[in-house]
Amino acid sequence: MCYKVLRHCTEARRRNEKMAAESQPVEPILLIDDDTELSAMLEDYLGRHGFAVRTEHHGESGLERALREQYALVLLDVMLPGMDGFEVLRRLRARSQVSVLLLTARGEDVDRIVGLEIGADDYLSKPFNPRELLARVRAILRRSATRSIADSGATFLEAAGLALDTGARTASCRGVVLDLTDVEFELLRALVSAPGQVLTREALTETVLDRRFHPFDRSLDMHVSRLRRKLEDAAGEGERIKTIRAIGYQLAMPTAGVRRGA
Numbered sequence: 001m002c003y004k005v006l007r008h009c010t011e012a013r014r015r016n017e018k019m020a021a022e023s024q025p026v027e028p029i030l031l032i033d034d035d036t037e038l039s040a041m042l043e044d045y046l047g048r049h050g051f052a053v054r055t056e057h058h059g060e061s062g063l064e065r066a067l068r069e070q071y072a073l074v075l076l077d078v079m080l081p082g083m084d085g086f087e088v089l090r091r092l093r094a095r096s097q098v099s100v101l102l103l104t105a106r107g108e109d110v111d112r113i114v115g116l117e118i119g120a121d122d123y124l125s126k127p128f129n130p131r132e133l134l135a136r137v138r139a140i141l142r143r144s145a146t147r148s149i150a151d152s153g154a155t156f157l158e159a160a161g162l163a164l165d166t167g168a169r170t171a172s173c174r175g176v177v178l179d180l181t182d183v184e185f186e187l188l189r190a191l192v193s194a195p196g197q198v199l200t201r202e203a204l205t206e207t208v209l210d211r212r213f214h215p216f217d218r219s220l221d222m223h224v225s226r227l228r229r230k231l232e233d234a235a236g237e238g239e240r241i242k243t244i245r246a247i248g249y250q251l252a253m254p255t256a257g258v259r260r261g262a
Helices: 002-022 036-047 059-068 085-093 109-118 130-150 182-193 201-209 219-235
Strands: 027-032 051-056 073-077 100-104 122-125 156-159 162-165 170-173 198-200 241-244 248-251
Touching: 027 036, 027 059, 036 051, 036 130, 051 059, 059 085, 073 085, 073 130, 085 100, 085 109, 100 109, 100 130, 109 122, 109 219, 122 130, 130 182, 156 182, 162 182, 170 219, 182 201, 182 219, 182 248, 198 201, 201 219, 201 248, 219 241
Parallel strands: 027 051, 027 073, 073 100, 100 122
Antiparallel strands: 156 162, 162 170, 198 248, 241 248
């Protein structure tokens, strides 16, 4: 009797999960990880939450598939045989701006820093709680969906020689087109929307990364560093984004009427 009740409850739960998943749009995700056991677990777990997960266990085949097919997100492990995750990310970024969540081993700072430097949207250290992974995945996709709706009508922003077209999602600095990741574009939009104002790390983390700020999380700082270099290379000038110690960041505004040597 107990067995029948348990089986009935299990079947009912599975039906409810299936109905919940079917009621939501299926988001295609590519998982590139050589851990077959973990991959199977994540494919099942994310599948039960409305995601269609496709898996590749080698860097070369994962890169080829990421470029050949359309995905809402790529989950990319750093420790891959042959072509490692960093090289996959470099080659992927050269041809695609698909969102990438990097899975790093041992939680080493160097893995996270290098990944963000290359262009990852976010990272998660192994071992991780599947719920944390699900939260990060949803945050990235939620940002993309919200921005797609908001950007359906063209909006133009200009400040300090920077120009953004949020409809086309293009940006330029002194007329030089900038090649930005999704996170970098949103970071620049936040700064250009409030020229000369100091934006706190907490506010930028919530607005740009769509998660709560943690003092030891260097993600935002790395994205700022990468964006700052792109602006400096394009403008051929000094620092465009100022760091306000212990507070946040500010888009530097040129001082009217002041010339060098005056």
